[in-house]
């Protein structure tokens with residue numbers, strides 16, 4: 001009752017009811033307030049439209065890197081910011097997210113921060129933190145941006161109810177984000193990004209389960225079939241050779257027999273990691289079967305592929321797997337098949353040729 005009575009006295013109420021008598025100063029005040037409210041409503045509408053566009057883009061992403069790169073770019077450009085980046089806490093799930101992003105070649109700006117530090121800085125809350133106290137938040141800003149960013153909005157992100165990091169909006173203007181400012185839309189954005197990230201990561205995990213070898217984390221044989229077809233097409237389009245390196249560990253049964261199956265597993269993981277570390281971003285490594293691996297090397301000739309295989313061998317000799325403190329000597333034989341774009345070979349022919357050459361090498365080794 002009391003509130004209604006007060007509202008009836010307010011200049012806005014009276015401006016909306018011109019039949020009621022009103023002083024000219026009240027009228028002026030009311031029209032100013034109305035104009036300000038209309039302006040604010042238009043600003044809110046524009047922000048909501050931008051958020052809607054950003055959300056649509058998030059939904060369209062089919063890969064994690066497309067999601068993160070598209071999102072940071074969109075938020076930066078649409079809200080005229082200097083830089084936008086992700087800071088993720090150092091939990092295992094986030095390490096896997098960053099590893100996948102690394103493989104997909106996405107997200108140049110990203111940070112992995114200590115979970116304890118992160119929770120302290122955000123006071124373990126899911127509310128946006130707005131601050132121009134940059135010194136206090138140094139750990140959350142990529143090193144090369146530390147002199148440029150003067151204020152920031154930190155939007156905590158949640159996955160399955162757990163705080164996993166933040167999307168950070170950085171501005172070169174110290175006045176852009178100050179504590180106590182209205183943060184309703186930033187909170188909305190944080191909720192949308194959390195939902196988007198949760199959904200794309202769930203999709204990526206399903207895809208990884210279907211296309212990865214669970215022991216080594218390498219791509220599996222099923223994935224090879226798809227990638228090989230793609231690479232053959234690309235080799236023909238770009239008129240570049242494609243080399244396929246078929247590798248099979250020597251006498252692996254003896255390693256299992258001597259050191260036990262668990263050490264054998266650790267040895268396979270070690271070999272996979274060493275081989276992977278020697279390959280370029282555009283190459284791909286697959287676990288084909290038990291102790292057999294395949295490397296696809298786009299743009300490489302047979303001679304180059306042989307050189308790479310020999311370098312991998314030398315690397316395994318100088319960095320052997322271990323069981324406790326003891327080194328496990330492991331080597332491999334290999335076969336190479338290379339196609340020139342004009343040769344028009346099929347994936348099957350390429351695989352069979354490499355397998356035949358691997359078999360020849362094994363036989364020479366046995367003789």
Ligand SMILES: Nc1nc2c(ncn2[C@@H]2O[C@H](COP(=O)(O)OP(=O)(O)OP(=O)(O)O)[C@@H](O)[C@H]2O)c(=O)[nH]1
Pocket residue numbers: 215248249250251252253254256260261262263264265268289290291362
């Ligand atoms: N520890 C472990 N061993 C595996 C795994 N998959 C396959 N193996 C073993 O790898 C060995 C492969 O043996 P073979 O293909 O006969 O070959 P090899 O002993 O390496 O001999 P050559 O290839 O002729 O040099 C078998 O003993 C399998 O049991 C695995 O996931 N973990």
